[in-house]
Amino acid sequence: MPNFYATTPIYYVNDKPHIGHAYTTVLTDVLTRYHKLFGFDAFFMTGVDEHGQKVQKAAAAKGVSPQQHVDEYNVHFKNLWAKLNINYGHFIRTTDECHKKFVRDSLQSLYDKGEIYSKEYEGWYSVGEERFFEESELVDGKDPISGRAVEWLSEKNYFFKMSNYQQKLIDQINNNPSWILPDFRKNEVLGFLKKPLNDLCISRPKSRLAWGIPLPFDEDFVTYVWVDALENYISGVQDRKHADGTPLWPADFHLIGKDILTTHCVYWPTIIMAMGWELPKHILAHGWWLIDGSKMSKTSGTGVNPMDYIENYGVDVFRYFLIREMVVGQDATFGHDSFVRRINSDLANDLGNGLNRIHKLILTHFDGKIPAPAAEIGEQEKELESYAQKAMQFAKENIGEAKLSQIVEEILNSVRALNRYLEATAPWKLAKSAEQKDRDKLATVLYAGAKTLKNALTLLSPVIPQKAEQGLLMLGASDGILGKGEALFPRIQEDK
Ligand code: MSP
Numbered sequence: 139m140p141n142f143y144a145t146t147p148i149y150y151v152n153d154k155p156h157i158g159h160a161y162t163t164v165l166t167d168v169l170t171r172y173h174k175l176f177g178f179d180a181f182f183m184t185g186v187d188e189h190g191q192k193v194q195k196a197a198a199a200k201g202v203s204p205q206q207h208v209d210e211y212n213v214h215f216k217n218l219w220a221k222l223n224i225n226y227g228h229f230i231r232t233t234d235e236c237h238k239k240f241v242r243d244s245l246q247s248l249y250d251k252g253e254i255y256s257k258e259y260e261g262w263y264s265v266g267e268e269r270f271f272e273e274s275e276l277v278d279g280k281d282p283i284s285g286r287a288v289e290w291l292s293e294k295n296y297f298f299k300m301s302n303y304q305q306k307l308i309d310q311i312n313n314n315p316s317w318i319l320p321d322f323r324k325n326e327v328l329g330f331l332k333k334p335l336n337d338l339c340i341s342r343p344k345s346r347l348a349w350g351i352p353l354p355f356d357e358d359f360v361t362y363v364w365v366d367a368l369e370n371y372i373s374g375v376q377d378r379k380h381a382d383g384t385p386l387w388p389a390d391f392h393l394i395g396k397d398i399l400t401t402h403c404v405y406w407p408t409i410i411m412a413m414g415w416e417l418p419k420h421i422l423a424h425g426w427w428l429i430d431g432s433k434m435s436k437t438s439g440t441g442v443n444p445m446d447y448i449e450n451y452g453v454d455v456f457r458y459f460l461i462r463e464m465v466v467g468q469d470a471t472f473g474h475d476s477f478v479r480r481i482n483s484d485l486a487n488d489l490g491n492g493l494n495r496i497h498k499l500i501l502t503h504f505d506g507k508i509p510a511p512a513a514e515i516g517e518q519e520k521e522l523e524s525y526a527q528k529a530m531q532f533a534k535e536n537i538g539e540a541k542l543s544q545i546v547e548e549i550l551n552s553v554r555a556l557n558r559y560l561e562a563t564a565p566w567k568l569a570k571s572a573e574q575k576d577r578d579k580l581a582t583v584l585y586a587g588a589k590t591l592k593n594a595l596t597l598l599s600p601v602i603p604q605k606a607e608q609g610l611l612m613l614g615a616s617d618g619i620l621g622k623g624e625a626l627f628p629r630i631q632e633d634k
Contacts, residue, residue, distance in 0.1 A: 141380040142173040142180035144391040145371050147398060148187040148230060151211035152196040155218050157427050157444040157472060158395060164460050165424065165542070166393045167224045171600030172537045172545075179381045183374050184219070185230030186212045190363030191268050194349040204349040208233055223453055223603055230374035232366055238351050240373035241366050244413060245340070246354040248298065253412045254340065256296050256356075263291035268346075296341040296359060303408040304335040310407065310417065318403055319422045319539060320467035323396065327403045338405060340365045368406045372415065388416040391540070396423045422540055425469035444472045451630065454602035455481050458546075461601050465543045478630045488553045489594070489609075490627035495560060496587040497612050497623050503569050503580065506620040508613070511585040512578035519586045522559050525552035526593040533597055542601075549597045556590045559583070588613050 146166045149159050166182050173180035187193075188208040197207035212231055219226065230237060248254050261270040264281035271281065271288060281288050308331050311317060311324060318324040341359040342350060350360025375386035394402050402421050410417055429442055448456045459477055462484065464470035500508055511519075532548040560583070568580040592613055599606035611621040 139381065140178045141382070141384060141386075141390075142170065142178040143375065143380075143386040143389045144170055144180075144182040144393060145389050146182070146184040147394050148185040148232065148367055148370050149215060150190075150192050151186045151188055151208050151215070152192040154211075154214045155445075157429075159215070160218065160222060160445070161427055161460055161464070162393055162395060162424065163219060163224055163226075164222060164457050165466070165540070166391075167222075167226070168457070168461055168542055168600045169391065169393070169537070169540050171225065171603070172533070172542075175596070175600060176534060176537065181227040181375075181378075181380070181386060183228045183230060183371070184215075184224070184226045185228075185370060185374065186215055186232070187363065187367045187370075188212070188231055188233045189350045189360070189366050191347055191349075194347060197349075205233070221448060221453065222457065228374055228378070230370050232351075232370060234373075236376070237370060237373040240376065241351050241361060241369050242354040244369060245361065245365075248409075248412055249355045251412070253299050254296055254355075255299070256294055258292055259295050259339070260290070260292045262288040263293075264288045293343060295339050295343070296353065296356070297337040298340045298365075298409065298412070300338040300405070300408045301335045303411050304331060306411055307331065307335075307404065307407055311403075316539070317417075317420060319420055323399055323403075323423045323467070327399060330400060330404065335404070338362075338365075338408075364401050364405060365409065368401065368409065371406075371418070389418040390420060392418050392421045393540075394421065394423050396425055399423050422466065424464065424466050427464070428469055428471045429473070442472065442474055447477065451477075451481065454605040455485065455627070458485060458602050461542050462546045463543070466540050478632075481627070482629055484550055485627035486629040488550055488557060489598075490625065490629075492553055492556050492560070492587070493591055493609055493612065493626065494623065495565075496584060496591060497620060499565055499569065499580075500584050500588065500620055501623065504584065506614075508588050508618045508620070509581035509585055511582040515582070518559060518563065519582060522552075522555055522586055522590055525555040526590050528552070529597055530593065546598070546601060549594050552590060553594050556587055556594075559590075560587065 144166050146162050149155065163184055166184065170180045170182040186208070193208060194204050197204040200207065208231070216229060245254070259270070262273065262276060263270050264284065264286060266284040266286045267281055270291070275282055276288065277285070279288070280286060308328065311328055315324070318327055340362045341353055342362060344358050344360055347360055350363060351366050353359045353361060371389055371392065372387050378386050380386060392402055407417055427444070429444070447459070459480055463476065463480060500506060529548045529552045533545045536545055563579065563583045565580050565583045568576045568583065571577070592610060592615075595606045595609040595613075605626050608624070609626055612623060614620045
């Protein structure tokens with residue numbers, strides 16, 4: 139059995155989850171479910187990033203300790219994943235003791251190998267942004283982001299010799315063309331690597347930031363939150379194995395948003411190289427969900443809050459929209475009209491109608507048992523069958539690059555072919571005929587229709603797990619005896 143291990147980013151717990159978090163997690167869940175369907179021992183991990191400035195600040199604003207804050211907020215994520223039917227194998231928190239130990243051990247080992255050194259860093263520091271700026275970045279001598287005053291600060295910190303790995307990283311990217319996906323993101327990273335790579339500051343003085351993992355070789359400092367966070371991908375699975383006994387690491391896929399490309403494609407691999415660990419096999423960056431054309435995460439001016447759609451229209455319909463509407467890699471827009479259009483046309487019309495027609499005809503004319511086809515399978519049936527096979531083949535060939543939107547479209551094509559087949563063969567007319575040849579054709583049509591639908595529902599099950607299961611039961615999944623009829627995908631009636 140082939141193995142598969144994928145990861146989502148671990149999410150900051152400074153606020154409640156929004157569409158961006160929901161998307162990366164649904165994407166990873168669907169990708170992992172497809173691998174299971176195709177016979178992989180598939181597992182994915184998600185979790186939360188609990189250290190650092192953002193979290194310390196959010197806790198301070200509420201007047202609670204960082205630990206109290208993270209204990210409360212990680213639950214919002216777990217609850218959302220339960221609601222979205224997310225089937226993760228493990229949920230990691232970076233405050234887990236075993237994670238903290240893993241990070242400290244790895245830093246000690248880098249330090250012992252001479253990969254980490256300390257130096258005095260001087261520069262313009264912005265208290266508002268909590269970071270240093272280059273002289274050239276300042277605007278009128280002020281912080282270019284907040285516009286506030288900056289002060290000249292001198293501070294000791296620890297640095298990882300990232301610059302030593304620049305050429306090795308470039309070679310890795312060039313020698314493995316599908317390591318960073320999609321292609322244009324790979325080129326973005328290569329572009330970034332044209333400039334000399336700096337060493338990476340991996341510490342924060344405790345006087346400035348207390349909420350982090352203390353450095354093992356200098357307890358006056360905590361670990362930079364990104365170094366802490368990235369190591370979760372290994373620390374979280376160190377005690378787990380695939381069914382065949384092989385370790386989970388290296389991951390097959392890191393799924394990330396495009397905003398965290400550099401941390402995953404530069405910081406992380408160079409740390410891995412210095413540690414002598416194995417590199418992940420693919421890093422796939424998706425685009426942004428836009429609302430009304432802007433990079434909004436919560437509500438927009440028109441009051442569209444994507445998260446409301448889960449309650450209002452159902453989990454599977456929401457998952458379907460996310461997966462079908464975003465071509466992985468590109469940006470997509472979450473809009474009410476496009477949501478209604480997509481769900482009504484793909485699910486209510488194409489899939490829902492096909493399913494209801496076949497179900498009703500078999501119930502009425504064959505006592506709820508899928509008939510055997512007539513001996514002779516005609517051209518029309520062969521053509522219909524070819525659509526189903528194409529969808530299956532396309533899914534198997536493209537799952538390795540996570541082309542989920544395209545896979546779903548191919549499955550829907552087979553459903554559309556079914557509806558055309560029903561229009562052409564008109565089983566409702568055949569049913570009125572007393573002739574044996576019409577009765578035979580009716581049996582063939584309903585058999586072929588049920589088969590196409592079962593194939594489509596099985597292939598859609600990673601995206602719409604509950605609805606697919608209900609649909610398969612309606613079609614008598616195991617024994618061929620039809621289940622109760624229900625409108626699985628009600629048409630969304632309302633106007634905006
Ligand atoms: N904690 C870091 C990740 C550490 S991984 C070792 C982090 N967390 S985050 O909570 O800010 O964001 C996590 C993910 O949500 C990113 O992949 C990001 O791209 C995604 N999204 C946040 N807003 C988004 C949209 N509007 N659209 C799509 N995804 C976006 O970064």
